[in-house]
Amino acid sequence: MESRIRVVVAKPGLDGHDRGAKVVARALRDAGMEVIYTGLHQTPEQIVAASIAEDADVVGLSVLSGAHLTLFKKVTELLAEKGADDIVVFGGGIIPDEDVPQLEAMGVAKIFTPGATTQSIVEWVRGNVVTKTG
Secondary structure, eight states: OOOOOEEEEEOBSSOOOOHHHHHHHHHHHHTTOEEEEOOSSBOHHHHHHHHHHTTOSEEEEEEOSSOHHHHHHHHHHHHHHTTOTTSEEEEEESOOGGGHHHHHHTTOOEEEOTTOOHHHHHHHHHHHOOOTTO
16 A cells, blocks of 8 residues: 655744645645644744654645745754754745745755645645655
8 A cells, every 4th residue: 555645734933824835735635645734833843843753754834924045944954953854845935936046955845936736736746755655
């Protein structure tokens, strides 16, 4: 039996708008993935701890606050420090195109900007994330 992809969807920082994160979480769940939504106002430390505790294959961050460079960097650094840099990091939100190369350089696998369809996100996760058990 093929194991399901385990996804942690998280809202780091003080941004209080999570509709997009919930839509993405539901789309991933409806596509057959196991999804853990951490809720609002998560610190990078909480997100990394949840990702490790849940044995996540991938973590998706939704950032609308403008603090994406700081928040993504902290999450990728903490994953590496904890020996969990096999967890794929992707994200989306209000992220300027010019910041995407910098995010990719720090280890973020994919950034979805406004207008990305849930189908494109589901297809990307399926095509780019391998479960730890399969």
